[in-house]
Amino acid sequence: MALASDVAVAVLNGVTWGLIVALIALGLNLIFGLLEIVNMAHGSLYMLGAVIGWFVIDATGSFFVALFLAPLAVGMIGVAIERGVLRPIEDDVSITLIATFGLLLIFQQLALMSFGPGTRSVAAPISGTVSFAGVSYSTYRLSVAVVAVALMAGLYLFLFRTRYGTWMRGVRQNREVASALGVPTSKVYAFTFGLGSLLAALAGVLLAPIVSVHHLMGLDVLAVAFIVVIVGGLGSLRGVLVASLTYALVENVGALFVTPVRARILTLTLMIAFVLVRPGGIFEGDAV
């Protein structure tokens, strides 16, 4: 019985973590899909969300103000990065790779200077647990899962039901014709980078009460996000969701039976093996 409840909690943790990873990876995938930029700084935007969120909570005492302000701030930083750094070098993939890696280092050092080297915790805005079928689970974690699902549904509706969403998908498929038809492609690029950054920061603030906040927290997530984007299939949104959930479930449930490090090794081995067999990812050829 104890094992059954442990497994249930691990599954719930896996789903929550998988949904958060999906939020981060969706942003990464949107940016790659549209701008063809491999954004090495994506994890540090997630970290910035958590760090800025911590400062906002420190100043205002409100988690919800932080949940609103920090992603907005990081979204604007994203727009500024696209306009100021990436736009002038957009035609050279290797330079964008180096530039975004440079941004990663800059953000990390800025966080180190302002936030310090230590880890800090953020109190969850919702406390307590909910119990069902003999399993009790953190109300906050459950809320994070619900919010993440709502955000993804919102993103889906935005991409498939609004004019701007149509522009983003169209520009991705045929950028030249889109611009010749009057779609303001340069605004679409900046907006997409901002949106991807905002999603990463949202994940950072939502996760802050669950993991501890520190200036290196983006590195781990960056690797995971890249892996799920590749396993899910470049450009595929549902692929990212499926890959994120699979990754987080295998790792969380695996950690019940072996050490967390071995669980991570197992997960990565499985995912690498999958990509070797199916290099295009789960939903090969899927486009946003």
Place this chain on the structure above:
Amino acid sequence: MLDVDAIDTYYGKSHILHDVSFEAGSDEVVALLGRNGVGKTTTMRSIIGLTPPRTGTIRFEGEVISGKSPPEIANRGIGYVPQDRGMFPELTVEKNLEMGLGTADRDDDVVRAIFDRFPRVEDRLDQKAGTLSGGEQQMVAMARALMRDPKLVLMDEPTEGLMPSLIPEIAGITRDIAESGYSIVVVEQNVELVLDIADRVYLMDNGRIHEQATPAELRENERTLQEYLGVGL
């Protein structure tokens, strides 16, 4: 309406257009005729801003548009039917049409008129554009260019690459659009179609415009067509 004045356009170091000048007036259908590779498509791309001219000016409704970005140029009221149709293959036909609006607002009367003209496009609204036949894609490309109710339509080879059996239908639609009062610049190799719809024809060779003629003059002077296209009537 459109005034192209002495433009020179390059692809990198290749000098493609040499001192190209022509104009298209209100409600006028102007055609550029010439063999493959003489610079017709480059001329279209120069007008819409995809390959901006290095020297010379292009004016639309009296204002200089050369040097502006493609979206700025299109949003002044120019519809563009690209060569090879330029579909967004993963978008539905409906979303492809929406892309044609640019930043303009959708006008239901315009959309109604487009569907009356292209009933097959209306039938396929929910289908992905990449799954359509070549002829259907061409209709979507033309319908899309009309979505913003443009003052000027640029049509780049509307019958190119179509099955011969489809050409009369697309030609008919092109003629129909030409007769409904849009100003049109059309690049087309189908001489019969061009002579049928154009008010004036410019003959291009080697990146230059060499002659200007009316369809009637060209019909009488088959040698000119032979010279520029290698075909007779």
